[in-house]
Amino acid sequence: MRRPTSETPDYIRGSNGVWGFGCRNFYVAAIPRADACRMVIANHYSRRIVNNSYVHLGVFLDGQRVGVLQFGYSMNAMHAGKVVANTGPTEHLELNRMWLDDAAPRNSESRALSYAMKYLKRACPSVRWVQSFADERCGRLGVVYQAANFLFLGSHLTAFYTLDGETYHSMLLTAHRKAGQRGEYLRANLNRAERHRLRQFRYVFFLKPSARRDLRMRPRPYPKPPGDGATAPAPPPASGR
Structure with missing residues (x-):
């Protein structure tokens, strides 16, 4: 893949399809x-x-790799239809991981997200929508998703455990087959683990606008931190709804 040469954002094409999206000094591309x-x-x-x-x-910033995004199946892929009806197993993605170096300019995260959505539209034509969660542990309420025009669908409480300096999702307690050694370790040492209930903020982006007709959750105003002209949403009841 060659580095883009234009100042105008566009698709980056290789010999066997679309490789990325962006312009000369800032772009995302498959790695x-x-x-x-x-x-x-x-x-x-x-x-x-x-x-x-x-x-x-x-x-990529000026040809140097400064970040990464990983997309895949959601943690509860079989429940995707509760968010967007009529969703097949290959028709949605979840942003599993995103990291950008602090050296990247301001707003680089939301710009990378925007470019990634354009790439996915061409590279993954069966995907109708993308989901991601902002974790209360990061304290930012999903501002990068807001800047990239994702819809906010509310928050829910999720239990996490901290044990020996690591954080474990509560699903590891019940998903015995998939949890592997981490789940086994958490269950064996649960008496030493510290339990926390933290909010996760759900964001969705529609790659196919027609899919929004099947949205089963009501979009809500973006959450804002206290003192930023609005009040952060109150924690939901114990049921998470």
Whole structure:
């Protein structure tokens, strides 16, 4: 793949299809899975990859890779129809991991997201919509998704556990087959783990505008931090709804 030469954002094409989207000084482009995983493990706050990711995009600034985005199946892929009706197993993606170097200019995250959505429209034509979550642990309420024109669909409480300096999702307690050694370790040491209930903010972007007709959740005003002209949404009841 050659680096784009135009100042006008456009698709980056290779010998066998679309490779990315962007312009000469800033673009996203497909990279090998191994490279993406190394970047996530080395730099993402979780230090962990999501094994079912299958779309891997590097973020490039002046030809140098300064970030990574990984998309794949959602954690609860079978429940996707509760968010957008009539969704088949290959018709939605979840942004599993995103990291950009602090050296990237202001607004680079939302710009990378916007370019990634344009890439997915061409590279993954069966995908109708993309979902991502902003984690309360990061304290930013999903401002990068707001800047990239994602819809906000509300928040829910999720239980997390901290144990020996690592964070574990509560699903590891019940998903015995898929949880692997991490789940086994959490269950064996649950008496030492500290439980937290944190909000996750759900955002959705429609690659196919017609799919919005099937949206089953009501879009809501963007959450804002206290003191920013609005009040952050109150935590939902214990049911998470």
